[in-house]
Amino acid sequence: MPIRDPDPVVFLENELLYGEAFPVSAEVLDSSFCLPIGKAKVFLPQIEKEGKDVTITAFSKMVGYALKAAEILAKEGISAEVINLRSIRPLDRNTINASVRKTNRLVTVEEGFPQHGVGAEICASVVEESFGHLDAPVERIAGADVPMPYAANLERLAVPQVCSVVLCNMSLSTNGLLLRILFAQQRELATDLCNWLQLLDGILIEVQKPHPKSRLVYCWLFAHHWNLRDVHFPLCYYWGGTAH
Numbered sequence: 001m002p003i004r005d006p007d008p009v010v011f012l013e014n015e016l017l018y019g020e021a022f023p024v025s026a027e028v029l030d031s032s033f034c035l036p037i038g039k040a041k042v043f044l045p046q047i048e049k050e051g052k053d054v055t056i057t058a059f060s061k062m063v064g065y066a067l068k069a070a071e072i073l074a075k076e077g078i079s080a081e082v083i084n085l086r087s088i089r090p091l092d093r094n095t096i097n098a099s100v101r102k103t104n105r106l107v108t109v110e111e112g113f114p115q116h117g118v119g120a121e122i123c124a125s126v127v128e129e130s131f132g133h134l135d136a137p138v139e140r141i142a143g144a145d146v147p148m149p150y151a152a153n154l155e156r157l158a159v160p161q162v163c164s165v166v167l168c169n170m171s172l173s174t175n176g177l178l179l180r181i182l183f184a185q186q187r188e189l190a191t192d193l194c195n196w197l198q199l200l201d202g203i204l205i206e207v208q209k210p211h212p213k214s215r216l217v218y219c220w221l222f223a224h225h226w227n228l229r230d231v232h233f234p235l236c237y238y239w240g241g242t243a244h
Contacts, residue, residue, distance in 0.1 A: 004034070014060045014061050038091075042081060042082070045081070051082075052102065053078045053105065054078065054079075054103050056070065056080050056083065056108075057096060057106070057107075057109065058084065058110070059084065059085040059110065059118070065109065065162050065165055066082045069162050081099050093129070096122060097126060101133045104135040104136075105136050106123075106134070107141060108122050108138065108140050108142075109160055109165055111143045113143060115145070117142055123140060142160065
């Protein structure tokens, strides 16, 4: 779909999207279809008319991650409203702020550096226009502040993943959740870790207490079986009145 502008247009695309397929509606295939620039798209939870617990903003490849995270969160009773920004300048501040005023929480997701990033601008906009509606600080999920690696395994570590979005949203939620393992990169590895954790309650290390009824817990595992050398995984959140 070309941009209807007589002047030269430079289109920057995410190479990581080349191998992905997306559904295309008949409406989009129509030659008369026109998408307004500067208008974000809101994805609502499948079983609800609107998100009520948290707003997640994203663009480009991170939209898919945000939607996958929203599906996982829905299974945990957290209703997330995902906003596809579609354009960064102009930025649809009205849609973002309207959503935050409903959900009272905001998580921004982007691949770029956190400093001077899109999430920082969204955070500033919400603080300026909707600060009184926030029940928690705005959380920003961004890429690591390092040069982008060329190796695929290191590249995955440098950009946000689905598990990053899920864990961040869970930390904002007030729902009472008991021990969730959310390592989304490798389902088989996650299954093994879940089994291991049932035997490893004794080494759960409490590192933070966001509020009296919740505990943020990290389990540090040395995964010999998976050939992971000296890698520490922040794997699980633990909510509950009793500590293990």
